Amino acid sequence: MDLFTLPDFDGHEQVVFGHDRATGLRAIIAIHSTALGPAAGGCRMWAYPSSDEALTDALRLSRGMSYKNAMAELAFGGGKAVILGDARAHKTPALLQAFGRLVDALGGRYITAEDVGTTTADMQQVAGQTRFVSGLARASGEVGGDPGPKTALGVFLGIRSAVRFQMGRSLEGLTVAVQGLGGVGHPLCRLLAADGARLKVADARPELLAQVREELDATAVAVDGILEEEADVLAPCALGAVLNERSIPRLRVRVVAGAANNQLAREGDGEALMKAGILYAPDYVINAGGIINVAHEYYGGSSEAAVRAAIEKIPERLTLIFERARRESLPTSAVADQMARERLRAGRAG
Numbered sequence: 001m002d003l004f005t006l007p008d009f010d011g012h013e014q015v016v017f018g019h020d021r022a023t024g025l026r027a028i029i030a031i032h033s034t035a036l037g038p039a040a041g042g043c044r045m046w047a048y049p050s051s052d053e054a055l056t057d058a059l060r061l062s063r064g065m066s067y068k069n070a071m072a073e074l075a076f077g078g079g080k081a082v083i084l085g086d087a088r089a090h091k092t093p094a095l096l097q098a099f100g101r102l103v104d105a106l107g108g109r110y111i112t113a114e115d116v117g118t119t120t121a122d123m124q125q126v127a128g129q130t131r132f133v134s135g136l137a138r139a140s141g142e143v144g145g146d147p148g149p150k151t152a153l154g155v156f157l158g159i160r161s162a163v164r165f166q167m168g169r170s171l172e173g174l175t176v177a178v179q180g181l182g183g184v185g186h187p188l189c190r191l192l193a194a195d196g197a198r199l200k201v202a203d204a205r206p207e208l209l210a211q212v213r214e215e216l217d218a219t220a221v222a223v224d225g226i227l228e229e230e231a232d233v234l235a236p237c238a239l240g241a242v243l244n245e246r247s248i249p250r251l252r253v254r255v256v257a258g259a260a261n262n263q264l265a266r267e268g269d270g271e272a273l274m275k276a277g278i279l280y281a282p283d284y285v286i287n288a289g290g291i292i293n294v295a296h297e298y299y300g301g302s303s304e305a306a307v308r309a310a311i312e313k314i315p316e317r318l319t320l321i322f323e324r325a326r327r328e329s330l331p332t333s334a335v336a337d338q339m340a341r342e343r344l345r346a347g348r349a350g
């Protein structure tokens with residue numbers, strides 16, 4: 001395998017392979033860009049079938065973080081770490097500490113945080129070895145901690161702006177189908193319900209589904225039916241690649257706007273949505289509330305009000321994308337990528 005000719009290699013600045021014999025740590029850290037600041041992005045722990053697949057994920061996700069951080073106007077570049085292994089079976093404090101030493105050896109070029117397979121508590125272990133970590137447990141009143149509710153706030157505001165753009169109205173009385181009721185989906189449902197939206201919800205965990213149905217008078221939908229449900233808005237808040245050649249022709253909504261990362265299975269799916277007359281809020285723009293929270297925690301000296309003010313810029317940014325997409329007859333996903341690349345280029349030149 002030749003790293004520099006892999007399809008997902010995008011001029012990444014640095015890729016580090018880390019191994020620790022004592023704990024069995026096998027990790028890859030990909031630094032896509034530091035043009036706008038230290039490369040920031042979470043640490044994913046996953047039982048990858050091979051190190052090639054782990055490398056592909058690190059390359060792809062780190063580029064995604066460059067775009068996300070650039071569009072959120074943060075002083076962060078893009079990076080991502082992956083630890084190879086089953087989080088339930090192989091994650092130990094010693095392994096996380098070894099990962100912390102690997103991060104520390106990069107001297108601040110990469111800042112880590114929680115992601116799929118790691119938690120706020122795990123980052124506490126990492127923090128024992130390096131200061132280049134964010135997303136730590138916080139005492140109440142301090143900025144930082146669980147990014148889920150902040151991501152939910154940004155997604156909620158983004159849904160409102162997408163509905164305003166596409167339908168010229170508020171959310172009152174509209175129906176939103178929410179796929180996934182976890183750390184983001186559940187607080188998102190609360191915000192939507194408080195704003196007068198009706199909810200159709202699905203989750204693979206029946207206890208979460210029952211809780212949201214009772215708390216918010218939501219209609220429960222089967223997991224395999226939520227993408228085809230008739231509604232005004234679909235908010236994917238569970239998995240990636242849910243928008244694909246199979247699902248797009250079956251969608252019965254006018255707006256897709258949710259938290260999940262990498263919602264489009266392929267680049268061409270953005271065009272398919274546009275042709276179907278569905279307004280798509282690019283995932284990494286609408287779901288930036290969590291990384292905004294992480295940035296404010298990392299740089300310190302901030303307040304909840306400042307975090308909120310930064311998250312409140314997400315709808316303005318989306319509206320800019322929607323307008324440019326309409327003007328240039330381009331998919332919103334392509335416009336977001338263009339804008340992110342423009343910002344990275346300006347950062348490199350500056």
Ligand code: NAD
Binds near residue numbers: 149238239
């Ligand atoms: P989570 O793990 O807390 O919740 C995901 C939920 O989706 C779970 O309750 C799970 O049971 C459910 N689910 C899984 N498969 C499903 C299916 N096929 N149909 C319906 N439900 C299903 O994760 P989260 O933190 O809420 O994040 C949700 C998504 O948003 C993920 O894609 C994540 O990468 C993305 N995201 C999260 C944040 C954040 O701040 N947490 C930030 C940016 C992006």
